[in-house]
Amino acid sequence: MSSTPSFIETLTSAWQRTNSLLCVGLDPEPAKFPGALANRPDAIFEFCRAIVDATAPYASAFKPQIAYFAAHRAEDQLEALIAHIHERHPGLPVILDAKRGDIGSTAEQYAREAFVRYGADAVTVNPYMGFDSVEPYLAHEGKGVIVLCRTSNPGGSDLQFLETGGRPLYQVVAQLAAEKWNANGQLGLVVGATFPKEIEIVRQIVGDMPLLIPGIGAQGGDVEATVRAGRTAAGAGMMINSSRAILYAGKGDDFAAAAARAAEETRDKINAYR
Ligand SMILES: O=c1ccn([C@@H]2O[C@H](COP(=O)(O)O)[C@@H](O)[C@H]2O)c(=O)[nH]1
Numbered sequence: 001m002s003s004t005p006s007f008i009e010t011l012t013s014a015w016q017r018t019n020s021l022l023c024v025g026l027d028p029e030p031a032k033f034p035g036a037l038a039n040r041p042d043a044i045f046e047f048c049r050a051i052v053d054a055t056a057p058y059a060s061a062f063k064p065q066i067a068y069f070a071a072h073r074a075e076d077q078l079e080a081l082i083a084h085i086h087e088r089h090p091g092l093p094v095i096l097d098a099k100r101g102d103i104g105s106t107a108e109q110y111a112r113e114a115f116v117r118y119g120a121d122a123v124t125v126n127p128y129m130g131f132d133s134v135e136p137y138l139a140h141e142g143k144g145v146i147v148l149c150r151t152s153n154p155g156g157s158d159l160q161f162l163e164t165g166g167r168p169l170y171q172v173v174a175q176l177a178a179e180k181w182n183a184n185g186q187l188g189l190v191v192g193a194t195f196p197k198e199i200e201i202v203r204q205i206v207g208d209m210p211l212l213i214p215g216i217g218a219q220g221g222d223v224e225a226t227v228r229a230g231r232t233a234a235g236a237g238m239m240i241n242s243s244r245a246i247l248y249a250g251k252g253d254d255f256a257a258a259a260a261r262a263a264e265e266t267r268d269k270i271n272a273y274r
Pocket residue numbers: 025027065097150151152153190191192214215216217218219241242243244245
């Protein structure tokens with residue numbers, strides 16, 4: 001038995017300790033950075049570090065999206081950022097949003113990348129290639145694996161809503177996750193805030209399994225409908241993500257203070273309906 005707390009244990013403690021279900025998304029776009037960071041080689045790290053330190057009092061998790069780092073050859077800054085979160089904000093889990101999906105041997109490398117290289121507590125994965133593409137992540141004891149179920153984008157309906165055996169595919173994914181795939185007890189699901197009816201159905205299928213819910217803020221998802229649909233009996237169970245609406249709440253050199261205000265307001269709005 002490992003004495004290190006698992007992803008679910010860390011997340012559950014964070015929900016209780018912080019009284020927040022807010023997950024702050026870290027999607028850094030250098031073109032949107034304030035002037036003070038222009039031309040700095042470590043601008044991505046510095047921008048995200050300032051956001052993390054300012055919003056941590058209002059958050060129960062952070063979610064860096066790997067594409068925003070890799071696109072700028074800034075993987076080293078992502079490594080440094082996750083190390084910073086663990087060092088300065090212990091107990092706040094980091095979910096690496098990578099949406100990986102590949103055959104088992106390649107999935108082993110993706111799992112190693114997420115958990116060993118980056119030190120993430122959990123990673124998002126695409127279930128489209130089936131259980132053998134998800135299993136290598138489960139081999140990392142205590143690490144979270146968050147499976148795409150009903151994504152927030154309109155095109156998610158193209159496949160996730162296809163009827164199979166009399167019900168839509170996303171419900172089959174939810175059932176597999178809850179009943180067959182959760183070998184390490186560390187599984188979660190992605191369900192978009194833009195589809196509260198589907199959040200409610202997924203919650204009924206999976207019991208208390210944690211849901212990562214992107215889609216409030218810039219994508220316009222309804223916070224009240226989301227929380228009412230996704231809360232567990234304990235009034236938790238959700239990592240409700242907001243990225244752009246917090247990161248770019250301010251455009252000037254006081255961006256971190258503006259992000260903190262946006263995070264506090266979002267946390268309070270979520271809490272109003274728990
Ligand atoms: O279904 C999904 C899965 C992941 N995402 C990711 O969440 C954030 C949302 O950013 P906002 O700025 O709050 O819209 C982003 O990193 C997406 O890649 C999602 O939106 N929907």
